[in-house]
Amino acid sequence: MNRLVMIGVAAAALSLSQAASADGIKIGITISQTGPGASLGIPQAKTVPLLPKEIAGQSVEYIVLDDGSDATKAVANARKLVTDEKVDALVGGSVTPASIALVEVAAETKTPFISLAGSSAVISPMDDKKKWAFKSPQNDALMAAAIADHMAKKGAKSVGFIGFADAYGDGWLNVITPMLGAKGIKLVATEKYARADTSVTGQVLKILAAKPDVVLIAGAGTPAALPAKTLRERGYTGLVYQTHGAGNNDFLRVGGKDVEDTIMPVGPVLVAAQLPGSNASKTRAMEYVTAYEAANGKDSVSTFGAHIFDADIMLQNAIPVALKSGKPGTPEFRQALRDALEGLKEVVYSHGVTTMTPTDHVGQDARSRVMVTVKDGHWKLLQE
């Protein structure tokens, strides 16, 4: 099934690029359909066929390329998209290193760029290059603040940390350490493990020796389940927190009963059906989940695919404004599109609401995250 869809996407992209018309809008997408970021890139690729083919009366063409989670390849893809296909906007970089590399290309070619990566380093601190870059996924800091708040509310005094020995784990550790400090929570153990590790017994024993009140696991996708399993095996009974990187259904499948009662912040899409009617992004989130599951089967949705859906909603709101200043395919249009993206106000998408400013190119607030737990092998929304 996966293969069919991917072949379909490739074929669709190919046929579209051949039937290119002179006046339509072109969006160039480079994402990680293979490599370590594939669990992000594959749902994103499957989301592309769900995006509208027409915006503000203009036909829209999406050209998808795979960057294999590699920054160099992402840059090559982006240059190809900009010079050969003359795209009006770039979307992509499923992983942070690729996104950071794409900022250079976007600035150099003056093409608006929407990143799909988690790290805030893509858009801050704002400078002349990053003013061409925008971002749809939540910043780590937004999610980390939610975890720190929850720990403080539960009265935790000490926390043990185990995270990926890569940019993801390090990023989380850097972001959350000062927040924990501000709440008077002590970080008593920081351990690292690798995505492909077959055992984390050593790290877990060290954490247990420090006797933390709660444990935070900073891993993405199914590898985040391994420390949780080992903690349970070794008799740890305290609260376990995960990061939003673990927010997909494969994590539940692999984790099984070992991840029961885990607490984590996620984007609203993950629990779209459980959101109260008052939640701003409920409609958009449900729209995405329904469309995605209709195409790919029940429970197939992940929050990662929704980031490209949201990037497209940002474009849908910015394009009508930009069209007043120039025709698609011209530098004037790209400049106007960038300005229009920066001027987005209270735009509701599936992961919350965004209001851009010249210094904030993600524009989210607390509406872009919810706290969830795992009950009986399913996600359950926690009331805050």
Next chain:
Amino acid sequence: MDLSIFLILVQDGITSGAIYALLALSLVLVFTVTRVIFIPQGEFVAYGTLTMATLEMGEVPTTAYLVVALGVLAGIAGMLTERRVITTRRLALILAETVLLPLLILAATALLAPRKLGLPVEMLLALAIVTPMGPYVYRIAFRPLADAPTLVLLIAAVGVHLALTGLGLVFFGAEGSRTTSFSDLSMTLGPVLVSGQSLWVIGASAALVVGLFLVFDFSLIGKALRATAVNRLGARLVGIEPALSGRIAFGIAAFIGALSGLLIGPLTTVYYDSGFLIGLKGFVAAIIAGLVSYPGAALAALLIGVVESLASFEASAFKEVIVFMVIIPVLLWRSLLHAGIEEEE
């Protein structure tokens, strides 16, 4: 670190070490018989676990179709290599091995998989699906290069590794799987909690090591493999076909890989690309043993497992660095010991 933590870590290390030992043994076997440094060994581990996980869900794994495709390719490659010496009998043998066998495996899988006949049947199926890939890969990628220098064979191995990893992503997706444990048994020995699964891992590894020893010392095939390893030309002169030895070595390697996959599946989550790192640690052990000594490789693998486990406790951020750095003093020691011996090519 107190004694109880030390014991837990050592037990954990021996469990991983037992898997590395299996992989190290098959790397040594493949290298001595065919001179191929078999980097794709780890892929068979991942294929083993993920095929098993798919079977457990009652579905026909895509690897069952891959076996048929590889078989057909291997058949074509086989006929091309033997085109000058082909006889009806040889042709029939090649067809039976490369077309009939995988079709039978596919039919058996399609028939048995949806019925969920339980762990033993599914394990046998998973082994039956993955094992033939070894000889097929040999026929396709390495047999035509049999006389090439070691470096060329190494590059071919890298190519096979990349191809198998890519196929793994397409077949199984980017997320990992875990399989059901063989037994829920767990017992406490002093401060150490020993799980049934880790006993299975250690027991199966030990049994396989003994089995390999018996095969090599007492069976005709084992002796033929050893003869090829010692001297390919000499082996040919006494009527041993090096290509057959190569296929058998690759078959054993794939079998051991798949079995390792079945053994670690319940212990950890396995991804389409997990095999590489596991295989690499087996490779470190094989290197420590100079790529020739079986007992040496097995002992080195246990050492790697324990070092890894202790390192993950003491300095988790540097765990892999420490494990792979073990290789440097060994290489230094070896090159000082055997100064001046050049590769023949």
